[in-house]
Amino acid sequence: xxxxxxxxxxxxxxxxxxxxxxxxxxxxxxxKGGLEVTxxxxxSNIKSLAEKLREYVSKxxxxxxxxxxxxxxxxxxxxxxxxxxxxxxxxxLMGHTSYGMDLMPxxxxxLSLPLVTDCIDIELSNGKLNAIRQAYGGRVNVKVSLKPSExxxxxxxxxxxxxxxxxxxxxxxxxxxxxPLELKVKHLEVIRPEIEDIDISKADIVVGVGLxxxxxxxxxxxxxxxxxxxxxxxxxxxxxxRGWLPxxxxxxxxxxxxxxxxxxxxxxxxxxxxxxxxxxxxxxxxINKDSGAPIxxxxxxxxxxxxxxxxxxxxxxxxxxx
Amino acid sequence: MNIVVxxxxxxxxxERVKIDxxxxxxxxxxxxxxxxxxxxxxxEEALILKEKYGGTVTVISLCSDRELTYAEQVVWECYxxxxxxxxxxxxxxxxxPDPYITSKTLAEALRSVKYDLILxxxxxxxxxxxxxxxxxxxxxxxxxxxxxxxxxxxDNGRILVHRELEEGYRxxxxxxxxxxxxxxxxINLPRxxxxxxVIAAKKKPLRKITAQELKLDVEMINxxxxxxxxxxxxxxxxxxxxxxTGSPEEAATKLALIISNTLKSG
Ligand SMILES: Cc1cc2nc3c(=O)[nH]c(=O)nc-3n(C[C@H](O)[C@H](O)[C@H](O)COP(=O)(O)OP(=O)(O)OC[C@H]3O[C@@H](n4cnc5c(N)ncnc54)[C@H](O)[C@@H]3O)c2cc1C
Numbered sequence: 001x002x003x004x005x006x007x008x009x010x011x012x013x014x015x016x017x018x019x020x021x022x023x024x025x026x027x028x029x030x031x032k033g034g035l036e037v038t039x040x041x042x043x044s045n046i047k048s049l050a051e052k053l054r055e056y057v058s059k060x061x062x063x064x065x066x067x068x069x070x071x072x073x074x075x076x077x078x079x080x081x082x083x084x085x086x087x088x089x090x091x092x093l094m095g096h097t098s099y100g101m102d103l104m105p106x107x108x109x110x111l112s113l114p115l116v117t118d119c120i121d122i123e124l125s126n127g128k129l130n131a132i133r134q135a136y137g138g139r140v141n142v143k144v145s146l147k148p149s150e151x152x153x154x155x156x157x158x159x160x161x162x163x164x165x166x167x168x169x170x171x172x173x174x175x176x177x178x179x180p181l182e183l184k185v186k187h188l189e190v191i192r193p194e195i196e197d198i199d200i201s202k203a204d205i206v207v208g209v210g211l212x213x214x215x216x217x218x219x220x221x222x223x224x225x226x227x228x229x230x231x232x233x234x235x236x237x238x239x240x241x242r243g244w245l246p247x248x249x250x251x252x253x254x255x256x257x258x259x260x261x262x263x264x265x266x267x268x269x270x271x272x273x274x275x276x277x278x279x280x281x282x283x284x285x286x287i288n289k290d291s292g293a294p295i296x297x298x299x300x301x302x303x304x305x306x307x308x309x310x311x312x313x314x315x316x317x318x319x320x321x322x
Numbered sequence: 323m324n325i326v327v328x329x330x331x332x333x334x335x336x337e338r339v340k341i342d343x344x345x346x347x348x349x350x351x352x353x354x355x356x357x358x359x360x361x362x363x364x365x366e367e368a369l370i371l372k373e374k375y376g377g378t379v380t381v382i383s384l385c386s387d388r389e390l391t392y393a394e395q396v397v398w399e400c401y402x403x404x405x406x407x408x409x410x411x412x413x414x415x416x417x418x419p420d421p422y423i424t425s426k427t428l429a430e431a432l433r434s435v436k437y438d439l440i441l442x443x444x445x446x447x448x449x450x451x452x453x454x455x456x457x458x459x460x461x462x463x464x465x466x467x468x469x470x471x472x473x474x475x476x477d478n479g480r481i482l483v484h485r486e487l488e489e490g491y492r493x494x495x496x497x498x499x500x501x502x503x504x505x506x507x508x509i510n511l512p513r514x515x516x517x518x519x520v521i522a523a524k525k526k527p528l529r530k531i532t533a534q535e536l537k538l539d540v541e542m543i544n545x546x547x548x549x550x551x552x553x554x555x556x557x558x559x560x561x562x563x564x565x566x567t568g569s570p571e572e573a574a575t576k577l578a579l580i581i582s583n584t585l586k587s588g
Contacts, residue, residue, distance in 0.1 A: 130552070
């Protein structure tokens, strides 16, 4: 049976959730196409992770070596390339994450295999891979097909698929050699996030400010809304990039995931990397002057309008109804 | 240090997009174009390194004939900010290239350029594939790393890079030159291009390379294509927002009630 090979991702002794999500989608595709789902895990001290992983797939390729202390592009590329040449899987999948974004394009060009990234859906049709992905910051969906190939590569967007559930049987573990390599990119250390002033991931009420605010001096306009509600101020990435708010306030893929009762997004377009952090919000409200902004596709309530006209009145009215 | 920066002119979208008649692209007529955001950070990083260590900054961009004016505008802005040379790989056969076509072509064009370091943005925010940087590196046989939020030159031709992981984590890696690094936004604050300098830049020489000069033809380009666009459409809303209508005053007043009721109900 041909394989769908999932490249396992782990950090600090845990499988990443994106990895289990990718495995679950792999099973869905495999069940329809008469394929089996396998996985490769690479690192040091990963026996227990491989044990866990075998509950989800029919085979775990275990590449263990005490020198691989972290995700390392060149080592991963080498091991996975060799495995692909030997096993000839029909598909190789990974999360569209800081590891997948790094490894997969290099692997694609290294092996001359077609790659499609950041997929929100994939299907096999007559042995060919089709995928749906997004462009223009989530404003459009794009259906694509890949060039016919013996093996297809794809990365799947995190947070889109339900994580896999353990299966009845445990997969077999196959040990894979880790050859000595002369590395040109060396892992040095992991740097953990800064200590926070406020933990926005625990707040019940969050107001997010985006680039629509236009200037640092204007941020108090939105901050006042957060304060009036007794909530906290979060933001999109460009606000942190410009140094207008600290990194601890960033909501999204490379920032925090929040799960408040209410999230109010002000001047935020709703790019996937931002939305990744607000999936747990119970009620989402968006204020944006562009009626086509993707944020409205995932909100419960919206106002299409200029935040500088809407917010001051909103603050005033909230003070009244309180 | 001689640095190459790959840049792309992308449409700047502030309103609802429309799908064109082919059903495979958006209507681009009437849109403004600008430099892709992380490419602008890549250029800034190159300029900072040049100011510190000397050397040159060369920008390179791939475009179709139709997009030439946008690409030229972007390149002039790069000149105005301090780039030394610019290369435009431009031909009608580069209409809607996929990531591999773009990478192969840029890599071919770079074979005649001297460099120690290639910088690209980590993602073009129009098609958002995130493939180009690592692909170019692999084709040219260079080591690479991605999502850089800090770049620091060490001794002996090595560079320290902090690459961004999820949830505020970073990974510090060391990479040996020559190398390619993709740059994430936030690594620096890009300088502005003064308008007078942009106007002056239009007099600077611009090296244009056609497909023929790179010995590329349509068949070759087609044989490189990995990704075929079948259809483009506006996605259905997951949770279609109830849009609160009326003047800003009316809408804000209604929203205040909705918010306070939502909070009261738990
Ligand atoms: C690897 C990677 C990781 C990333 N991680 C994150 C992350 O963790 N978090 C994150 O947020 N982003 C992240 N991003 C960036 C993300 O892709 C988007 O670029 C970003 O979310 C856009 O922020 P924004 O919505 O504030 O800005 P824009 O997309 O520029 O949107 C601004 C919005 O404001 C509106 N607006 C303008 N003026 C007004 C006004 N006067 N009144 C009302 N509305 C107005 C506009 O219509 C527009 O919709 C990441 C990107 C990459 C490549």
